[in-house]
Amino acid sequence: MDKTRIGFIGLGNVGGKLAGNLLRHGIDLTVLDLDRERVAEFVAKGARAAASPKALAERTDIVITCLPSPAASAAVMENPDGILAGLGRDKVWLEMSTTDAAEIRRLAAKVEAQGSTAMDCPVSGGCHRAATGNISIFAGGSRQAFERVLPVLSILGRQILHTGALGSASVLKVITNYLCTVHLVALTEALSVAKVVGLDMNMTYEGIRISSGNSFVHETESQVILNGSRDISFTMDLVIKDVGLFDAIAEEHEVPLELSPLVLGIFKDGQRRYGPRELSPNIIRRLEDACGIRVLGEGFPAEMVDDQPEATGFEVIPKGRTRAAAT
Numbered sequence: 001m002d003k004t005r006i007g008f009i010g011l012g013n014v015g016g017k018l019a020g021n022l023l024r025h026g027i028d029l030t031v032l033d034l035d036r037e038r039v040a041e042f043v044a045k046g047a048r049a050a051a052s053p054k055a056l057a058e059r060t061d062i063v064i065t066c067l068p069s070p071a072a073s074a075a076v077m078e079n080p081d082g083i084l085a086g087l088g089r090d091k092v093w094l095e096m097s098t099t100d101a102a103e104i105r106r107l108a109a110k111v112e113a114q115g116s117t118a119m120d121c122p123v124s125g126g127c128h129r130a131a132t133g134n135i136s137i138f139a140g141g142s143r144q145a146f147e148r149v150l151p152v153l154s155i156l157g158r159q160i161l162h163t164g165a166l167g168s169a170s171v172l173k174v175i176t177n178y179l180c181t182v183h184l185v186a187l188t189e190a191l192s193v194a195k196v197v198g199l200d201m202n203m204t205y206e207g208i209r210i211s212s213g214n215s216f217v218h219e220t221e222s223q224v225i226l227n228g229s230r231d232i233s234f235t236m237d238l239v240i241k242d243v244g245l246f247d248a249i250a251e252e253h254e255v256p257l258e259l260s261p262l263v264l265g266i267f268k269d270g271q272r273r274y275g276p277r278e279l280s281p282n283i284i285r286r287l288e289d290a291c292g293i294r295v296l297g298e299g300f301p302a303e304m305v306d307d308q309p310e311a312t313g314f315e316v317i318p319k320g321r322t323r324a325a326a327t
Helices: 015-024 036-044 053-058 070-078 101-113 127-132 143-156 168-196 201-209 216-227 236-252 259-274 280-291
Strands: 005-009 028-032 062-065 092-095 117-120 136-140 159-164
Touching: 005 015, 005 053, 015 028, 015 036, 015 127, 015 143, 028 036, 028 053, 062 070, 070 101, 092 101, 092 143, 101 117, 101 168, 117 136, 117 143, 117 168, 136 143, 136 168, 143 159, 159 168, 168 201, 168 216, 168 236, 168 259, 168 280, 201 216, 216 280, 236 259, 236 280, 259 280
Parallel strands: 005 028, 005 062, 062 092, 092 117, 136 159
Antiparallel strands: none
């Protein structure tokens, strides 16, 4: 493992923290990002900088991409100086972006045609857990490929779930992001009603937390809403992308959704009002503006910090299965 050379493209809110974990564990790391200052920060800590995706792929054994959209991933892979131009044989491409399953399979076919392996490995659990290596990872691809990359995934995340065939991880990630969005919209309504009727917002937060109304989203995003920062390192354009991917999956399989189109419409309205790069928890501004209120509490953090101790990642075995069956 210590001799494995890893390349990481995309040092944004999530990618930068994932790549930082690799660097902290002494991995031979090469990085690339459009933000030259971010690259320089990694170089100062011991990473190498690549001149292009092609150059990065040529000098590494595993190439990881963590990018904001399927289009960005396609460009990084397929441009003349892209990853595919430098990949060669017996290497691995790990797509950690939230992307379209059909697109990951299309690009994976090109990777495999060159004698290398592809997997989709999106993460879930918030940027604060990406920073500590405690984020969850979904991994789609062959069992053989999963076993090969599990040591790397065990550095990047805590709970690692092999989801099945290539593309399955991306579908599951889109589903979980959709659920996160539904929970967020519901919480903005609940918190706004609590404010309007005069409940103490700190008490309201605790009441939801200890009740059947609790959720991971409440324990994280409600806190930055009540702080006023609304900073969960995720923006409205990314919500619209993810829920749009979920809607597209449902439409392709003729599932007559009702809630998802409403949620997507709420965020499209929020984007029109406040801009595509507005922080996603600030969707509550639609209700604050309509009611002439500010939904705030006292003593809540401006951003989330993971308070779990860092630990080596492990494979999660689904209920009803055994580790022997998984292998």
